[in-house]
Amino acid sequence: MNIEKIKRNVLLNPGPSTTTDTVKMAQVVPDICPREKDFAGLMRGLREDLVKIVHGDTEKYTSVLFCGSGTLNIDVCLNSLLPAGKKILVVNNGAYSTRAVEICRYYGLPHIDLSFPVDQIPDLAVVEETLKNDPEIALVHTTHNETGTGLLNPIREIGALAHRYGAIFTVDTTSTYAMRPIDIGKDNIDFCMASAQKGLMAMTGLSFIVGNRALIEASAAYPKRSYYCNLYLQYDFFERTGEMHFTPPVQTIYAALQALREYWAEGEQAKWERHTRVFRAICEGLDELGFRQVIKPEWRSGLVASAVYPDDPAWSFEAVHDYCYERGFTIYPGKISTTNTFRLCALGAIDEGDIRDFFAVFREALSVTGVQIPVRYNG
Numbered sequence: 001m002n003i004e005k006i007k008r009n010v011l012l013n014p015g016p017s018t019t020t021d022t023v024k025m026a027q028v029v030p031d032i033c034p035r036e037k038d039f040a041g042l043m044r045g046l047r048e049d050l051v052k053i054v055h056g057d058t059e060k061y062t063s064v065l066f067c068g069s070g071t072l073n074i075d076v077c078l079n080s081l082l083p084a085g086k087k088i089l090v091v092n093n094g095a096y097s098t099r100a101v102e103i104c105r106y107y108g109l110p111h112i113d114l115s116f117p118v119d120q121i122p123d124l125a126v127v128e129e130t131l132k133n134d135p136e137i138a139l140v141h142t143t144h145n146e147t148g149t150g151l152l153n154p155i156r157e158i159g160a161l162a163h164r165y166g167a168i169f170t171v172d173t174t175s176t177y178a179m180r181p182i183d184i185g186k187d188n189i190d191f192c193m194a195s196a197q198k199g200l201m202a203m204t205g206l207s208f209i210v211g212n213r214a215l216i217e218a219s220a221a222y223p224k225r226s227y228y229c230n231l232y233l234q235y236d237f238f239e240r241t242g243e244m245h246f247t248p249p250v251q252t253i254y255a256a257l258q259a260l261r262e263y264w265a266e267g268e269q270a271k272w273e274r275h276t277r278v279f280r281a282i283c284e285g286l287d288e289l290g291f292r293q294v295i296k297p298e299w300r301s302g303l304v305a306s307a308v309y310p311d312d313p314a315w316s317f318e319a320v321h322d323y324c325y326e327r328g329f330t331i332y333p334g335k336i337s338t339t340n341t342f343r344l345c346a347l348g349a350i351d352e353g354d355i356r357d358f359f360a361v362f363r364e365a366l367s368v369t370g371v372q373i374p375v376r377y378n379g
Contacts, residue, residue, distance in 0.1 A: 006021050006024060008021075009328050009329070009330060010328060010329050010330070010348075010350055010354045011330045011348055012282075012330055012331050012332065012343075012344045012345050012358065013330050013331070013332035013343070013345060014147045014175055014304055014332060014343060014347065015174075015175065015195075015197050015198040016197035016198070016203070016204050017197060017198055017199075017201050017345075017347040017348030018348035018349045019201050019202065019203070019255075019259075019348070020201065020262060020349045022258055022262070023201065023202055023203070023255050023258050023262065023349075024255070026254045026255045026257065026258035026259075027203065027251040027252070027255050029254050032250065034243065034244070034247065034248050034250050035243060037242075039243075039250070040242035040243050041242070042253065042254075043065065043238075043242065043243070043248070043253065044242055045257075046065070046256060046257055046260065047062065047063045047064075047065065047208075048063075049260050049264075050208055050210055051063050051184075051210055053177065053178050053182075053263070053268075054173075054177070054182045054183065054184040054192060054210055055182075055183040055184060055185065055186075056184045056185070057185075059213075060212065060213060060214075061184060061210060061212060061213065062210070062211070062216070062235065063208050063209065063210045063211075064208065064209050064216070064231060064234050064235045064238060065206065065207070065208045065234075065238075065244055065248065066206075066207045066208065066209075066229075066234065066244075067207075067244070067246065067247070067248060067249050068195075069195055069204070070174035070193065070194065070195040070207055071099060072207050072229060073172070073193035073194070073195070073208070073209050074096075074099060074100050074103055074141075074172055074193070075103050075226070075229050076209060076226075076229045076231050076234075077141070077170045077191050077193065077209060077211075077231065078100060078103050078104060078107070078109060078139070078141065078170070079103070079107050079109070079229060079230070080219050080222065080225070080226070080229070080230050080231035080232060081139055081168060081170065081191070081215065081219050081222070081231065082109055082138060082139050082222065082223075083138055083221075083222050084222065085136070086110070086136055086137070086138035086139070087111055087112060087134065087136045087138065087139075088104055088109055088110070088111040088112070088137070088138075088139045088140075088141060089111070089112045089114060089127075089130060089131065089137045089139070089140045089141070089162075089167070090104065090111060090112065090113055090114060090140075090141050090142070091114050091116075091127055091140065091141070091142040091153070092113055092114060092115045092116065092142075093115070093116040093117065093118055093120065093121070093122055093146060093151065093153070094118050094143060094146030094147075094148050094149055094151060094335075095146065095147070095148035095335045095336075096143045096146060096172055096174075097141070097142055097143045097146065097172070100141050100143075100172070101113045107225050107226075109225075112130060112134070112137070114126070114127065118146070118148070118149055118151070118294075118336055118338075119149060119151065119295055119296075120151075120299075121151065121152075121153060121154060121299055122142075122153065122154070122158070124154065124157055124158070127158060128161050128164075128165075131161055131162070131164075131165040131167065132165065135165075135166075137165065137167050138166075138167050139167055139168050139169075139170060140158065140159075140162035140167045140168070140169050140170070141170045141171070141172070142155065142158055142171060142172070143171070143172040144171050144172060144173045144175070144176045144180075144182075144192075144301075145173075145175045145176045145301035145303055145304065146301075147174070147175040147304055147335070147343075148334065148335030148343075149295055149304070149306045149334075149335075149336060150293075150294070150295050150300050150301050150304030150305055150306050150343070151295050151299055151300070151301065152180075152299060152300060152302070155169075155171050155187055155188070156186070156187045156188055158188075159171070159187060159188025159189055159190075160188050163188055168190040168191070168212075168215060169188060169189055169190050169191075170189075170191040170192075170211075171187075171189050171191070171192045171193075172192075172193060173189075173192040173193060173194055174193060174194045174195060174198060175198055175199070175301075175303060175304065175347070176199065176301065176303065177192065177193075177194035177198070177199045177200075178194070178198075178200050178201075178263060178271070179199040179271065179272060179275050179303060179347065180272060180275075180301070180303070181269070181272055184210065190211060190212050190215055191209055191210070191211035191212065191215075192209070192210050192211070193207070193209045193210070194207070194208060195207040195208070196208075196252065196255070196256045196259065198347055199347065200259045200260065200263065201259050201263075201347075201348055201349050202252070202255045202256040202258075202259035203251075203252045203256070204252070205249040205252040206249050206252045206253060206256055209231065216231055216232055217235075219231060219232045220232045220236070228246065233245060274351055275303060275346045276346075277351065277352045278346035278350055278352055278354075278355055279300075279303060279305070279346040280352070281352040281355035282305045282344045282346060282355055283305060285356075285358075285359040285362070286305060286307055286344070288359075288374075289359075289362075289363065289375055290310075290373070290374025290375040290376070291308070291310070291375055292307065292308045292377060293305055293306060293308070294306040294307075294308060294336065294339065294341060302346070303345060303346050303347060304343055304344075304345045304346070305345070305346075306334055306336070306342075306343050307341060307342055307343070307344070308340070308341055309340040309342070310371065310372075310375035310376055310377060311376060311377050312371050312372055312375060312376060314369055314370035314371045314372070315369075315371050315375075317333060317340075317342055319365070319369045320362070320365045320366065320369060320371075323361070323364070323365035324358070324361055324365055329357075329358045329361055329362070331343070331362075332344075
């Protein structure tokens with residue numbers, strides 16, 4: 001395969017993200033059985049790097065790899081880390097925390113769905129009152145960046161409350177990990193999670209949980225609610241053999257290793273500054289065209305812009321999407337049940353120049369489809 005012939009698309013969806021050609025090509029390797037010691041050695045280094053990205057001490061924290069999407073991680077944490085007779089508190093203000101609630105329902109796990117409006121951060125006083133009034137809560141879960149809206153939740157504060165009342169804290173960091181700087185200790189996180197195709201800018205199929213070793217080992221005594229999705233089972237096999245319990249996504253792991261090399265070469269702060277430039281350019285482009293965003297500036301994650309459909313009979317998300325897609329840019333529908341929105345995201349191997357190019361095409365799409373510029377809203 002000639003690397004120069006790979007067409008570059010700019011993905012402004014919330015993952016999978018735009019990847020470098022070197023990450024793509026890292027998958028083209030000699031065939032290897034994943035039970036070979038050489039491959040197990042690669043996974044050992046990968047697991048350690050995943051902990052280091054969130055500034056974890058590799059003696060206290062570890063990472064556990066799974067073959068699947070980000071949703072699998074939520075499933076694993078909730079079904080594996082709840083002791084018998086205890087409850088989960090889901091601090092819920094968006095689609096992905098709602099997914100955690102759905103997982104609790106499917107397993108029949110005792111839980112409290114503490115819901116807040118999707119465009120607002122949680123009321124910490126209400127979170128504390130809920131914890132204070134129910135000593136059976138043993139696990140608190142929330143989402144760092146609610147990707148459906150781009151709302152950033154105050155995880156450090158929620159984690160402090162969880163620990164104050166004797167609960168562990170699991171956080172869905174799927175759309176912040178390796179982008180927004182995270183410190184697993186300072187942020188009061190016991191378990192965080194992600195998948196390789198988002199912040200790492202690698203390929204789909206590899207998900208992972210970073211968490212406290214002692215808490216994983218304690219979970220060996222908890223009820224077994226799943227086989228494939230049991231955290232201790234997978235952790236224990238890694239610790240004993242250096243391998244995944246089941247067949248790993250071999251080529252995807254090679255891509256992730258290359259993505260990690262590129263992550264360290266760019267550096268945590270420089271990478272976050274690049275994502276910030278991209279997000280700023282997205283917001284400026286939306287403002288220039290008159291689009292309204294759902295989330296207040298002070299509550300935005302800096303990674304996802306959720307824009308409201310204009311009140312214009314000519315507006316068609318599908319038509320605008322298709323025009324942009326044909327020219328190498330992908331935009332994404334929203335995920336709010338009560339409001340029609342679309343999303344533009346600052347993930348992936350892109351920079352502000354890509355956003356300028358995108359908005360030139362996006363403006364054309366609006367003009368071609370007859371949408372008034374600047375866009376208009378009724379009230």
